Amino acid sequence: MSGNTETATTAARPAGAPQKSLLAKLGLDRFSALYLWGAFMVIFGIWKTDTFLSVASAKLIMGENVAVGILALAFLIPFCASTFDLSIGSVMSLSVVITCFLSDEKSRSFNMPVGYAALIAVLACMCVGVISGFVVVKLKVNSFIATLGIGQVVSAIVLKLSFNRQITGTFSSTFERFGRGDLLGIPVVFYYLAVLGLICWFVLEHTPVGRFIYATGGNPEAARLAGVRTNRIVWGSLIASSTMAGIAGVVLSAKVGLFTSATGPNYLFPAIAAVFFGASQLKGRPNVGGTFIALFALAFGIKGLQLVVGTDSYWVNPMFQGTTLIIAVALASQRGVAKLRKRKAPAAA
């Protein structure tokens, strides 16, 4: 039918769309993190060749960012369903404090084998997710508010358990080997991140559940009417995120072996930044691959800058996280760029 072929060309090329811009051809929008990563490698590689471009520093970055990476996955799962879980930082603290507390030989009453301690820690975190889910789904509190509040409550529990002091877990050497060793020249904890990442990727991209999560995130009412059990999806995603945060805490315990009150909150922003930045990468929606690319692009950048700044580099991390997130997301948002250009055109009457 003639009408159809005519509209076909319209659909293929929306009226008024300019030809593919240079920006689009380079894929700056969908691969900005990769470009950024490359730029960091070149800049800091030239600047600090011997320290930055070493196997040791690469291993350090990989190892250091595992907990953040797992936490990013924890944030990602509910985020795909347009649900925020801001409690994951505190939940990770809870996991660390429980693991350390239960296996601490000074608190004679427990002195539990670390395996059990870790299991209890993860289960406790899972319970937090069940409660968050209840508050969001049943009490219909906006997830942003609900998890912010629950995060505070969890922080309070963490402070009470730890008396706001540093706790050192006494772990078996086996457990420490799980956290500190290398396997095939790569920090062993990195494999945990890789495995968890693969599981998340498989679930989100290759199972019906993943489709339901994204559908819930895209249009919850339409998804519900199409038969998706959106309440279960939201609730389940919050349980998954808390559990994941619990696992991040156990991994961190094995790696670092002690709890301090700064453990949780410092990990939350980098994780969220990686998810937000990553959402603009590869697919134009939150996804595992983009999150990982963004995470390590930022991590390498920070390490490079820390090496350049030297000893006085404690401020580098937040400064860098904040600025790169905003710049990268702004660059990735083609709409934002187009708007800037349009300001030259006369305003509509």
Next chain:
Amino acid sequence: MSWTPDEIRRGGIGTGVEGTGMSKILQIWSLSKTFPGQLALNDATFDVEEGEVHALVGQNGSGKSTLIKVLAGFHDPDPGHHVTMRDELFAMGSTQAAHEAGIRFVHQDLGLVEAVSAVENLALGFGYRTGFGRRIKWREETARAKQALLDLGFDINVRVPVAMLSGAERTGVAIARALQDSEHNISILILDEPTASLPGADVDRLFEAVRRLKDRGISVVFVSHHLEEVFEIADRVTVLRDARVVATRSTSELDMSSLIELIVGHKVTAASVDRTIDASSAPRLAVSGLTGLGLNDVSFEVRPGEVLGVAGLTGSGRDTLIPSLSGVIDRFGDVTIDGVSLPSGDPGVSIASGLAFVPADRLRNGIISMMSVRSNTTIADVKRNKTGLRLNHKKEKAEANEWIRSLSVVTTGSEAPVSTLSGGNQQKVMMSRSFRLNPKVLLLDEPTQGVDIGAKEEIHTFVDSAAASGSAVVVASTDSAELARLCDRVIVMHKGAIVDTVLRNGGSGAGSMAERVDQVLLAGSSLVTHK
């Protein structure tokens, strides 16, 4: 440069345009607009006469909106055109030029600030009148807004947020805002699909405003998919097809079928429905004592292969019947499919029991706009393409492409975001989502609203095939012609109850089925007293 109406009527300038003898304000010759890889407007000729209502019709993508956008100055036209405004050369290409020439636009989304009052919305476009210390003279502003709306026939409270006004009233505010300007002599108002989201009664109020504008000597150009509106309000109509202006005619010399023929480019013969429904068969869908938002104890049955229409004014229950049945809103009462009862407010269970539906509010309740055509097609039954734990993307893609083909959805492919599709094609995706379930019961709420006439006929054919395959179909529509085209039986609703039933074959009343439905609709309230 000017031509007398006589010369134009004789075709002296080769436009083929027939005038009605009034003086022309705006005249356009050989206007083209090329986008990269696409000729969106091809050598268009168009004119507007003083004080006329001029309808602009055509299928989606025929060039209507390009023509309007070029006029508005959003797009630069290709060189070689010739445009005069009141016999003076008019240089298009900027919003400023259109404004100074006295052309005003009201776009489909109206562009109102919903949270503030009509007074403030009018002032936003014009500036507040201020007194000492830049104090806003609210009383004066209010009086001015009130008068501007009264002139259009809207006697409304101008102090409440416009979000609280009805659709027609909001359109009125947008028109009043576009027209408030004493510096320029406003001669043309262009309304882009003003009635697309208005219920029937509101359309009448809007047309009243249009008639008042006409009386004030302002020409109104309006774009519409509703062809019956063209005959109701327009003096002349210009038809676009495939980026060309195919005709400009006086509405008095056209009838519906000749207009459709101009739009589509060939004769459309409405397929006559000939279904045989086994009256002895058990009802597929049985509804009894349905009570809910705007519904009071409604009962009816639909047999396999039967198409039941639901007619009624907005607020009669016609608009909440399908949302109540499909789980958009909660309900009381028994709804069964083949004797199996459906729970209220649980679409998942209903779908598993054989229910499928296409909601009226496609953007809110239907389309998941960030997802692809494929995901939108399969979302109601994703598990079908699962092998083991894994979703078989290849199989799913093939299935989606099959649906794209069989419903001739215009898209770049199954992976295109559904938001890149036109409204009509999104509606076809919604249809394929439902048909794919092989539903026992198919509920369609305003299945062709905002859909162009070609796609409309295709959608109607799908409904026929669903009925032919044994589904019980319920169609709620404000379009009586559509109900007559599709349905074996139409129930007419008023104040939440069924007041009458119009049958395709036989039954009381004279005239075609559409006419009989309209008669009952108009009789509305009196029928209730009869019962």
